Amino acid sequence: METAEKKIILQVDHLKQYFPVKKDSFFKPKAYVKAVDDISFELYEGETLSIVGESGCGKSTTGRAILRLDEPTDGKVHYMGQDILGLNKKEMRKLRGDLQVIFQDPFASLNPRQTVKQILNEAMAIQEVVDKPKRKDRMLELLGYVGLSAESLDRYPHEFSGGQRQRIGIARALAVDPKLIICDEAVSALDVSIQAQILNLLKNLQKQFKLTFLFISHDLSVVRHISDRVMVMYLGKVVEIAEKKELFDSPLHPYTQALLSSIPVPDPTLKRDRVILKGDVPSPIDPPRGCRFHTRCPFAVEKCKQEEPPLRELVKNHFVSCHIAEDLPV
């Protein structure tokens, strides 16, 4: 992986996404939820980068901001060298053929009044990827890729199970020959046996079509299975980013360590020293000064309360934003 020439497909620089919250009074300054606060990363062609973190850390917001489903407040996003945020509506729509998304709840993201045929047809028509006479064949081909039968074409979303609906969502994303797919909690709503089917499917499709995945998830076991690299977010900030093995074997940030040790492992013989974090995630409207994690960090020192830690490359290709990462007990 690391020796091969890696081509950057997506470059995110200083991305910020602030949402205004209701003003209490005319005289008070407007407050913002800083959902994503100045994050930068790049995505290489053909890889799977996962964004993990707990609710409200900004992982989904990041995905949506990249696709401009919510217009970002500030920052730059380059796709294959092209500045996405500078595109007009028409150009953006064209680009969406390359950038697709699969959402968590396939029932909410499929039109209940369209048959599978109409759903797939609409995607192809908008992106003008396949000529009309060839579309039927293409649809059957797509259904084959995602493991649905040809009869599915004339059925409606409600006639399918959760796992099958997710397959329709994947078929729709594939219909327009995308290069990059953002999977936003794509398997979180599924039962484990179905989740395994969908994860295998995604992995196979990635190999087959040389897809790049930005995989957003809160489930670390799933992330461990599917990713090449992992980025951990906390309260709108990137706290750690590294190759999968490196991150799971030797996490450097205290938050990542706590997160990894919190996962219940399906093995009763395993005894672990668990780091249990105290308290809740602070409000993103008024995040703590300095390091955002210092209110829950068991190792926090005075500096952490004052200064915001920069993202540093402590080990090769392993970035962490912690003042005292070197001095932490292993």
Added chain:
Amino acid sequence: MNKKNKLILEVKGLKTHFTTKRGVSKAVDGIDFTLHKGETLGIVGESGCGKSMTSLSILRLIPSPPGKIAGGSVLFKGKDLVTMTEDEMRKIRGNEISMIFQEPMTSLNPVIPVGEQIAEALRLHQKMGKKAAWEKSVEMLKLVGIPSPEKRAKQEPFQLSGGMRQRVMIAMALACTPEVLIADEPTTALDVTIQAQILELIKELQTKIGMGVIMITHDLGVVAETCDKVAVMYAGNIVEHASTEQLFANPKHPYTQGLLNSLPKIHEDQDELITIDGSVPSPYNMPAGCRFASRCPYREDICITHQPNLINQSDGVKVRCWKYTDEWTGNRDKEGVI
């Protein structure tokens, strides 16, 4: 490990059926288990397997109609909950048997301060005075680890975070020191770091109070970390019942094996996950034979025609599968099973 402890709950042949326009849905179809003092029983299975319906049936909280307990008994300290009057039942709910649900926001009253809601249970069941109940409720909030409990007790649920709401639910459930706590997916809606806090809390309070816990979950990780024994449910039946160690070390039922195999492992790399093909049969139209037969890699003719019973094995594990009987032709031909 809790063999010497007192038996508090015994479920025998419990059946819960729903009569709808499409026919009769057998959500829970004849299940048996026991719970001893201080013990944690896990009930696992995927959506629609009947695990939540089991817990609601124990407390007789099934929406009726269309639901109905169609048979069996639930013996709580020797008394049958199924045949009790509604008045008697009300004295048990929230007092001797408590329950916590997955989504605290929908199970708490949104317009009443949380302290008040806990106090209500105490006044009702323990006949406490207003002041004493309030003090006890603040004490409970402190016990479950809510900072500045005096202040929090006066707040409404929306002012609390998800983790704190779940703590309030636990405080409410434990206020009357119940003998049985039913936890229905108590941490599913929570983040992992908060989940770790809540599971730790339940365990700690269990040792303090000595109650029996029924942990209903789809997460095998949670089972491995909290339960003493496990019942695996599939399509309304228990298909395997074993101690937690046995279940994870040596799963017997093909469904349990499939379930464990399809989990992505956090400590090792796999190229491809092993999956269970197909999907669960419709509850309106259960197959005559084994309910897992259509998805089972070891299927034989008898599996399609006859339903197997939950049979005791030599090591104490109970499993509902023809593979562990003499009827299985594979057993006659060669030694040992997979």
